[in-house]
Amino acid sequence: MALLQISEPGLSTAPHQHRMAVGIDLGTTNSLVATVKSGAAAVLPDITGRPLLPSVVRYDANGVNATGYAAQSQQVSDPRNTIASVKRFMGRGLADIRATYGEKLPYDFVDAPGMVSLNTAAGVKSPVEISADILSALKARAEQSMFANDGGELVGAVITVPAYFDDAQRQATKDAAKLAGINVLRLLNEPTAAAIAYGLDNAAEGIYAVYDLGGGTFDISILKLSKGVFEVLATGGDSALGGDDFDRALAAWATREARLTVLTAVQERRLLVEARAAKERLSQGDATFFSLSLDFERTAGLHLTRKTFEALTEKLLKKTLVATRKALRDAGLSVEEVKGVVLVGGATRMPQVREAVGTLFGQKPLTNLNPDEVVALGAAMQANLLAGNRAPGDDWLLLDVIPLSLGLETMGGLAEKVIPRNSTIPVARAQEFTTFKDGQSAMAIHVVQGERELVSDCRSLARFELRGIPAMVAGAARIRVTFQVDADGLLSVSAREATTGVEAAVVVKPSYGLADDEIARMLKDSFERAGDDMQLRALKEQQVEAEQMIAATAAALAQDGGLLNAEERAGIETQIEQLKQANAGTDHRAIKALVDEVNRATEEFAARRMDQSIRRALTGRKLDEVSF
Amino acid sequence: MFGLPARFAIDAASLDTAFREVQAQVHPDRHAGAGDAGRRVAMQWSTRANEAYQTLKNPLKRATYLLELRGADIGAENNTAMEPAFLMQQMEWREAVEDATGAKNVNALDKLLRDLREDKKLRYGKLGALLDSGADAPAVEAVRQLMFLEKVEDDIGHSLEALDA
Incomplete structure (x- = not known):
């Protein structure tokens, strides 16, 4: 038994103490939370031992009535207030949803600017809020498990997203975590998470393909694994294609075959539930009985063979194969160069999927992993790494890419690509534009994402204006627009007129994401409901951040203090002292102001340290006069 | 940044290693x-x-960058004059791609793609020799020809994609 370490009251905990971090797979149909315990990643089950949490939330007049299995069982009786597969609505407007899923969804949609909302018994809910309720349930599960073990605080989470999620969908996911009070260490692409779990467990080296067909999304990623580096070479997919679509195809078939007309929302739901069950039965047998007990008067059924099912869903499967071939072409590889194909996602249990993927790659896909759990396990490993629980040398490096090109609208509604798809992140690229008319004083900047040439076929991410351009003849102004994508795959854009230095910057949010005041409003709502104290939480969050800052700065000073002169060092130390004092108090605004100040004061120090570590990494290498 | 000699012929393994060592230090x-x-x-x-x-990894980008460092102008946008023999060959490539696309012949497109990649490989070999012997002017010509071939390769990719869907 390990001895418990108890630190002296008032002293901060030892830096080598294990910091608990979790990986969360926020799935369309099911969600999971996992963590690394004594060196091994494991899914945290609920109190009855079930690993999955169905991604379903039921609302009543008091707010959240149930989540997970308890909510799922109410889906048929209360479809309007029982929200399932909300991931499909993240970062999407009503028009998108109607175009993708038709009129058949049982929810009462409210078309809000940007993202759609849903009218429930608990009031209007944004998909971000509903996702936050799922995340809160998972967070509670993690905290319970920690309490049962050794206590401690949750330092943060790695949350997975489909690789093919666009900027709006990623931003919405991050907002949901924020709302649930989770510190996001990183947004991680689902196939990349699966590759980490597979690669580390099997010490895999070479080119691998991860084929991830989940409940509502499809991803294909091609990765190169070597010496502790996971490099994504290309990714592709469809963020609105998954196992749910196979269910819908079956339900539509049953409706046609049995000549059913005008179904109620409850009947629709029942039909879909049976379609999913029939699909799962067909993974074991060649034929099944499709039950049509839609109400108490009519009980009937249809004979369904696997052959029929395969014919009905052939088109869906083909879409995934087309995307797979495209990703291989993007990576500049042929199928022979792929060493292994990892299958992820519950929908890859369908025999026809395994067969088609096997035929395409000319090899049997790897199915020795639990397709439901592998993403959460990989995320937990990455979370453990980011929380600083691994020794240098015993770690790995992740190099991921953006799935869709980012660009700007130019004259005539054309999209000009600034950062092409499959660029390794973080990435920055600048593009220069000029004015169109004499004396033009403002320029509208429209940021889009997608591969098509027309802006109207791409997703609009943000619009902003650069004002105050001095009067010049057309074509004389030089407007430099810079795109920066961070390691989460999130974009920020800034624009600058070169001759005068007029500047405008935007974190890409407005078009489809949520504005900051909306997040603030939702946070307030959730606190009022929970009877929680918002001030207290703000203070606590701020204190944690300040403590991190103090610890990181102290470590940096101890290690590389020599990079500063006496005056610089004294300046930083004074500010840290002030921050420590403020942190003992209760004014969260004062703490924040000081944290910001320390940040500014240590910027130059951070840059020097980075220079030094790069020089160290390259010592011993002979430098030519001119070198790359 | 990577401590590699500034020439076209670089050791891919050294570049990979250096890149990883740097990223291992600086990655967020x-x-x-x-x-x-x-x-x-x-x-x-x-x-x-x-x-x-x-x-540096992409041979065409590496060559372009190297020529820029040496002050040689590629003039990709302004200077469209090409060797007649190359123009002829280039037209043949395009016609072959169009014919195969029109006939929806995936196998023919696959073969064109393989042939094109072979041809590019030879050309990159020659380009490397030119660059590393300091023959900048012919290297500029070779780079511009390769830019055309890269576009043909993109077109084959688009055609395959369209036929695939």
């Missing part, structure tokens, strides 16, 4: 526990490392 994942300032600097450095690696 390595600075997750740092303050905002540290994280921002890490992102900027990691961005630069990615940009440098992508430029």
Whole structure:
């Protein structure tokens, strides 16, 4: 038994103490939370031992009535207030949803600017809020498990997203975590998470393909694994294609075959539930009985063979194969160069999927992993790494890419690509534009994402204006627009007129994401409901951040203090002292102001340290006069 | 940044190793526990490392960059004059792609893609010899021809994609 370490009251905990971090797979149909315990990643089950949490939330007049299995069982009786597969609505407007899923969804949609909302018994809910309720349930599960073990605080989470999620969908996911009070260490692409779990467990080296067909999304990623580096070479997919679509195809078939007309929302739901069950039965047998007990008067059924099912869903499967071939072409590889194909996602249990993927790659896909759990396990490993629980040398490096090109609208509604798809992140690229008319004083900047040439076929991410351009003849102004994508795959854009230095910057949010005041409003709502104290939480969050800052700065000073002169060092130390004092108090605004100040004061120090570590990494290498 | 000699013929393994060593130092994942300032600097450095690696890894970008360093102008936009023999060959490539696309012949397109990649390989070999012997003017010509061939390769990809769907 390990001895418990108890630190002296008032002293901060030892830096080598294990910091608990979790990986969360926020799935369309099911969600999971996992963590690394004594060196091994494991899914945290609920109190009855079930690993999955169905991604379903039921609302009543008091707010959240149930989540997970308890909510799922109410889906048929209360479809309007029982929200399932909300991931499909993240970062999407009503028009998108109607175009993708038709009129058949049982929810009462409210078309809000940007993202759609849903009218429930608990009031209007944004998909971000509903996702936050799922995340809160998972967070509670993690905290319970920690309490049962050794206590401690949750330092943060790695949350997975489909690789093919666009900027709006990623931003919405991050907002949901924020709302649930989770510190996001990183947004991680689902196939990349699966590759980490597979690669580390099997010490895999070479080119691998991860084929991830989940409940509502499809991803294909091609990765190169070597010496502790996971490099994504290309990714592709469809963020609105998954196992749910196979269910819908079956339900539509049953409706046609049995000549059913005008179904109620409850009947629709029942039909879909049976379609999913029939699909799962067909993974074991060649034929099944499709039950049509839609109400108490009519009980009937249809004979369904696997052959029929395969014919009905052939088109869906083909879409995934087309995307797979495209990703291989993007990576500049042929199928022979792929060493292994990892299958992820519950929908890859369908025999026809395994067969088609096997035929395409000319090899049997790897199915020795639990397709439901592998993403959460990989995320937990990455979370453990980011929380600083691994020794240098015993770690790995992740190099991921953006799935869709980012660009700007130019004259005539054309999209000009600034950062092409499959660029390794973080990435920055600048593009220069000029004015169109004499004396033009403002320029509208429209940021889009997608591969098509027309802006109207791409997703609009943000619009902003650069004002105050001095009067010049057309074509004389030089407007430099810079795109920066961070390691989460999130974009920020800034624009600058070169001759005068007029500047405008935007974190890409407005078009489809949520504005900051909306997040603030939702946070307030959730606190009022929970009877929680918002001030207290703000203070606590701020204190944690300040403590991190103090610890990181102290470590940096101890290690590389020599990079500063006496005056610089004294300046930083004074500010840290002030921050420590403020942190003992209760004014969260004062703490924040000081944290910001320390940040500014240590910027130059951070840059020097980075220079030094790069020089160290390259010592011993002979430098030519001119070198790359 | 990577401590590699500034020439066309670079050792791919050394480039990979150097890139990974640099990223291992600067990647934001390595600075997750740092303050905002540290994280921002890490992102900027990691961005630069990615940009440098992508430029050096791709032979066409590497050649272009090398010529730029030496002050040679590629003039990709302004100067469209090409050797007649190359123009002829280039037209043949395009016609073959169009014919195969029109006939929806995936196998023919696959074969064109393989042939094109072979041809490019030979050309990159020659380009490397030119660049590393200091023959900048013929190297510029070779780079511009390869730019055309890269476009043909893109077109084959688009055609295959369209036929696939």
